Amino acid sequence: MNDSEPAGRRAGRKDIAMKSRWNDGDFASVVQAYVDKGVNRDLAIRTYATRLLGQDPELVLHGGGNTSVKTVIADRDGSDVEVLCVKGSGWDMGVIEPQGLPAVRLEPLQDLVKFDSLSDEDMVMLQRRLLLDPAAPNPSVEAILHAILPFKHIDHTHANAIVSLTNQPHGEELVRELFPDSIIVPYVMPGFVLAKVCDEAFRAQPRGDGMILLKHGIFTWSEDPREAYEDMIAKIDMAERRLARGIAKPFKSASLSRNVAPASDIAPILRGAIAIDTGLEGAPKRFVLEHRTSEKILDFCNADNAADLVRRGNATPEHVLISSATASRCPRPILKSLTIGRETSEPPSPAMRRSTRPISSATMRGSAGSRPCSILCRASSMSRASACSPPVRPPRTPALPPMSPRRPST
Ligand SMILES: [Zn+2]
Numbered sequence: 001m002n003d004s005e006p007a008g009r010r011a012g013r014k015d016i017a018m019k020s021r022w023n024d025g026d027f028a029s030v031v032q033a034y035v036d037k038g039v040n041r042d043l044a045i046r047t048y049a050t051r052l053l054g055q056d057p058e059l060v061l062h063g064g065g066n067t068s069v070k071t072v073i074a075d076r077d078g079s080d081v082e083v084l085c086v087k088g089s090g091w092d093m094g095v096i097e098p099q100g101l102p103a104v105r106l107e108p109l110q111d112l113v114k115f116d117s118l119s120d121e122d123m124v125m126l127q128r129r130l131l132l133d134p135a136a137p138n139p140s141v142e143a144i145l146h147a148i149l150p151f152k153h154i155d156h157t158h159a160n161a162i163v164s165l166t167n168q169p170h171g172e173e174l175v176r177e178l179f180p181d182s183i184i185v186p187y188v189m190p191g192f193v194l195a196k197v198c199d200e201a202f203r204a205q206p207r208g209d210g211m212i213l214l215k216h217g218i219f220t221w222s223e224d225p226r227e228a229y230e231d232m233i234a235k236i237d238m239a240e241r242r243l244a245r246g247i248a249k250p251f252k253s254a255s256l257s258r259n260v261a262p263a264s265d266i267a268p269i270l271r272g273a274i275a276i277d278t279g280l281e282g283a284p285k286r287f288v289l290e291h292r293t294s295e296k297i298l299d300f301c302n303a304d305n306a307a308d309l310v311r312r313g314n315a316t317p318e319h320v321l322i323s324s325a326t327a328s329r330c331p332r333p334i335l336k337s338l339t340i341g342r343e344t345s346e347p348p349s350p351a352m353r354r355s356t357r358p359i360s361s362a363t364m365r366g367s368a369g370s371r372p373c374s375i376l377c378r379a380s381s382m383s384r385a386s387a388c389s390p391p392v393r394p395p396r397t398p399a400l401p402p403m404s405p406r407r408p409s410t
Contacts, residue, residue: 042071054093088137102136144195151221161239183208263291
């Protein structure tokens with residue numbers, strides 16, 4: 001590890017240092033405002049800390065990640081109940097409100113890990129049974145994992161830097177070297193099995209100072225919310241600095257000619273090509289597209305082996321929730337030269353063949369050997385489109401009803 005390496009050495013990055021955004025003044029005023037409205041103090045604290053994490057795109061992408069706090073809440077019958085307040089499905093961490101962290105009875109939630117197996121459906125149903133408020137959103141699929149870790153405040157993110165390191169072929173070796181005191185967990189799909197695997201890993205290393213989940217993310221914890229948050233920031237900073245010592249630019253730089261067709265010319269052709277025949281004349285199922293481009297996207301799209309790369313699938317399995325497993329590659333769209341034809345330079349990806357049935361054989365054709373210019377996200381509905389766009393943010397007023405789930409929440 002080389003923590004003394006100057007920030008900004010990595011090409012294209014001005015500053016790699018992660019900085020704590022904790023502000024004691026903001027903390028005090030946010031927490032007091034909620035307490036004045038009758039919100040449990042621990043829950044108010046967790047709301048502030050969760051927002052700090054969620055508002056940093058390097059830490060939380062598209063709602064991934066979750067947080068929790070263990071506390072005691074008065075039930076409707078007046079009795080005090082030990083609960084886990086854990087992020088609920090459908091809530092954006094960056095603007096979360098206390099009702100986005102539903103209270104789940106702690107002890108019976110911890111007991112669920114004793115099952116030998118539990119389907120996702122049964123786990124969701126059993127977790128819902130343990131909610132203090134039956135109208136609350138579904139607790140995260142990682143709620144049992146939060147429950148079995150014996151710490152008051154727990155932060156979990158799918159931080160870019162951690163998945164970038166652990167997606168490497170020798171990712172485990174890299175994080176073991178970087179975080180020798182942390183618990184390292186192999187990749188397991190989020191859900192009940194992951195909770196069991198993490199339970200065993202924690203029991204084997206109860207003094208671990210955090211948990212790294214390969215190809216998934218990181219957990220930090222503490223009795224103190226600021227400590228848990230700042231430990232997250234410190235570890236991500238270490239991962240960022242380690243990454244900065246790697247290959248600065250894995251893909252060849254973009255070298256596009258200026259006569260690339262704009263997205264507004266390309267999108268209608270793509271919409272036609274990927275629309276699904278519903279069997280109803282003139283009523284195909286169409287998709288909402290969103291055009292995105294950036295220096296990094298262009299580097300990727302212009303890589304010599306882009307056609308191969310888009311068929312390999314996501315390096316981070318959790319990103320399947322945000323994008324399809326694989327993509328299709330179109331040739332570079334030349335301005336005023338877009339044609340509709342029955343040929344394409346490459347066959348559609350297996351995912352596209354499975355999920356779509358073009359209503360026409362429209363494809364874009366460009367010059368032979370040309371390259372694509374950027375990415376068009378496909379969305380099957382407006383709600384899927386919002387998975388590509390910045391998440392829809394819930395209103396801030398605590399009195400509003402909970403959001404309905406947009407997609408599986410981790
Ligand atoms: Zn996760």
